[in-house]
Amino acid sequence: MNLSQLLLILRARKKMVIGTLLLVVVVTLAVSLLLPKTYQANSTLLLNYKGVDPLTGLTMPGQLMPGYMATQIDIIGSKNVALRVVDRLQLANSPAVIAQFNESTDGKGSVRDWLADLLLRKLDVTPSRESSVVSVGFSGSDPQFVAAVANAFAEEYMHASVQLKVDPMRRASNYFDQQTKLLRDNVEQAQSRLSKYQQEHGIVSVDNRLDVESNRLNDLSAQLVAAQAQLMEATSRQRMASGSAGASPDVAANPLIQNLRVGLGNAEAKLADIGQRLGRNHPQYESAQAEVAKLRRDLNEQIALTSQSVGNNATVLAQREAQIRQALAEQKAKVLELNRTRDEMNVLMKDVESAQRAFDVTSQRGSQTRIEGQAEQSDIAILNPAVVPTEPSGPRVFRNLLLSVFLGILLGFGAAIVLELLDRRVRSENDLNDALDIPLFGVIDWKEPARRKTGILASLMPRRPRLT
Missing domain, CATH: 1.10.287 (Helix Hairpins)
Incomplete structure (x- = not known):
């Protein structure tokens, strides 16, 4: 099938193509208008991390650590931070939330885990391409709630990062305390052996x-x-x-x-x-x-x-x-x-x-x-806290219409080609030549007569073909 044949098929089935396009556009418009409005609030964070090994004390800049930014994004989107947000906003104490949880899960599991999973589904963490700035976005139907959740995620991520840094330091501090006691005993034993040896041999100098x-x-x-x-x-x-x-x-x-x-x-x-x-x-x-x-x-x-x-x-x-x-x-x-x-x-x-x-x-x-x-200082700072959005972020009607036009045209073209393949017709001399594989001597170009005839006689009169 060449381009001319394809154009003939589309022209012959243009009504189907246009109908499919209109149907898709109308459905998309209806769905976009019926969908509830969603709001998105974004809080931006500045990451200025300097890694310190708690045992060796060596400092490695964060930009030299492979996968550092991806790791921080995973931490922001972790369930640990989401559970902290749930506890911070006290979402699990709401009777309406508990009733919704029982209705959705039949009381199986934990309300905190269920809420954390719901929050993570609507969380969007986007890193900047060539900077240490990360955008934490949250979408929902309530503008006040989405702003509160976005700021809560940013703050709880800061607390979680501090805890992730402080906990290894505290464990290392306990390890150093044990080693210090052991080494102090070794010093005392070595000094005791030296003093005893000097006393036994009467050595002053x-x-x-x-x-x-x-x-x-x-x-x-x-x-x-x-x-x-x-x-x-x-x-x-x-x-x-x-x-x-x-x-x-x-x-x-x-x-x-x-x-x-x-x-x-x-x-x-x-x-x-x-x-x-x-x-x-x-x-x-x-x-x-x-x-x-x-x-x-x-x-x-x-x-x-x-x-x-x-x-x-x-x-x-x-x-x-x-x-x-x-x-x-x-x-x-x-x-x-x-x-x-x-x-x-x-x-x-x-x-x-x-x-x-x-x-x-x-x-x-x-x-x-x-x-x-003991120093609970974070290397992360909130650059721009989330504010209550004034305009909805979705649904985007104009964008959806553009996508529906493109999708409708593709569906119309596809439907026309499928129907043509199921019911193949001769639409040009090339189609006849390809179908019969015999030489073509002439083409009969049939046209409707110019005069109009009405009634039963008009339908019974034979049509005059033209031989070319």
């Missing part, structure tokens, strides 16, 4: 004591080196004194031994001189010989005493070196013990510092969260 003991260890190390050097020297002198006492420097440097050697030399010289002049049995010779023997004996005794003194000195130095070595070992063990004690004490002090730091941070965050949980 481990760093100062460690410095004193370290200095003493260094002094003992220097004394041990000096004692070892003296012991080596004394040992060498002892070996030399015990081997050849006469060649020992200590023996040779002894003044008494030197005097005895000088006296012994003089006595021997005197004995030699007397031996040349007198015989061996002469009393002077025997006296000189006895003096030489006495001096030699005294010299040998002094040499022996001096050698023994050198050995005793080496023994004393060996004992001193052993004592210093032992004291050094004990001091080294003491320093190592102090190092171990300091390490253990540092661990305990770090435990105390860590517990104290955690307690301070948690206490500070808990105080901040507690303050935020």
